[in-house]
Amino acid sequence: MSKYVIENQEKCEFLVHRSAFTSQEILEKEREEIFSKCWLFIGHETEIPKKGDFKRKKVGGRNLLFTRGSDDVIRVLYNSCPHRGALVCREDEGNTRVFRCFYHAWSFKNDGELVGMPGKDGFADDFNCDGAKNMKQVERLESYRGLMFVNFDENAVSLEEYLGNAKEYIDLVADQSELGMEALNDPQEYSVRANWKLIGENSVDLYHGMPTHKTYFDIKMEQDANAKNVKLEGIGKDLGNGHAVMEYTSPWGRPVARWTPAWDEEDKKEIDEIKQKLVERFGEERADRIANYNRNILIFPNLVINDIMAITLRTYYPVEPGYMEVTGYSLAPVGESEKSRLMRNENFLEFLGPGGFASPDDNEALELCQEGYLNNTGVEWNDISKGMNRMNNGEQPHATDEEQMRSFWRQWNKIISKDVKEKEEALV
């Protein structure tokens, strides 16, 4: 049996051991088994639209370059010089035909090929005949609907297979414009002094909505008295492979196509038109789902797609067991009018940003959990059981239940407790 996760169906109890959030040993195992073997989100293809564009990224603890070569091919290169290891590129982003390592001035084409080295006469003529001195590409790079993922494991299953049932929900986001979606410039880079897994939990946790974000809802209710009548209601789902979603009715305006009295009549006209287009493309039912329902999607291990009052793509990586680095992108429909885009951005920063009226309170909640784990080791287990009783009665779990989190934890446990299981089986 696992040391960290206990699921007891009859008792309707699901427990996670708090060492999962504090142990350095577990973090090292996560680096090896999760961040080196799962598909990890690196960015959206629209972040590097032109030949020669690049962005520097840190993914899974690696320094990477997300590039579009002069041949228009997107690649991901390890940002480490094949000579002696220096970071080749120090700019966060830009456009270039060559990357030049300043240490001994080796230079590389934007596809990674070594094209120049001073003092060439000191190297054999066939020095790079096998390409070993080029900048190395990551083992795997695949994309789904513009979202690009890397994998450092040659033998990983395909991205599509990995995403599995989550694709249905990514599609509901990606379908919001017939021209496709784009990531806005200037992602928000922040941190939380808490374990990385807590932000995944928090992102599919509707149970905390009211108590944690009351001040946000106070402001929304003041803007629109009817907001009160829309309860945060919907379903929670385990999507397999550790992915999960909650889908629920929206009490706030959604710039894709749900108007709110906080916006003016002119906006209503535009939003009606957007909705109409969705109906033409997908029919009433699917258009309604895209326009009026919120979706918080958790892609194992560390991508959150919140399609709520705006759309954020969030990734987060542990630096220490109690500290993570977060990057939040805003995703928006290509071709959106400037007015709609502005409403979307206002919606985003009001709730989702580090300067907003909600996310800072989430941040605080996670930091308080982390403090609790560190200082109160006498209390050993987290409880994540909400809704198990309903499921025992054959009911669909609610969005305010915790099945979404259990989905993550089951997969995490399968990976992290793998050799514990192997050892037990060997004993039998």
Place this chain on the structure above:
Amino acid sequence: MTKTRAEIEAFLYHENELLDEWKLEEWAALFTDTGSYLIPPLKNPTANPATSLFYVHDDRKRLEDRAKRLLKKEAHVEYPHSKTLRNISNVRIKSQEDNKIVVRCNFTTYRTKRDVIDTFIGVQDYHLIVENDALKIQEKKVTLQLDSLRPHGKISLIL
């Protein structure tokens, strides 16, 4: 009526004192009826809010909402209130014409909570208006001189 450097500095010190003392509604009242308070993206201080995501882009109503929210017990991130200390320096009066004054200063804001200190540094640009001989803020733009919000993680304070 031109304002002297001393008067302008005294006004900025007063604003900072209100914030350090958590007199946030009084702070909001320093703004004109159409005043605004902005924090643009870190790497793109001249960004357009319609195409780029700001950290803060408050019109007069929202900056008042911000002040009111932070005084509530349910603004968990600042309850109990952090201790803060704001220093401003290098005050430059960029222009003064009719009743409009443009001022720039550097700032350092320290926030301490639960034994952790966060330091915010940057430049503040003010558009001030003289209304009935009193100074009011038409626009306050805060440009953070940080690579990222790490380790701060949030801008829960008014900067």
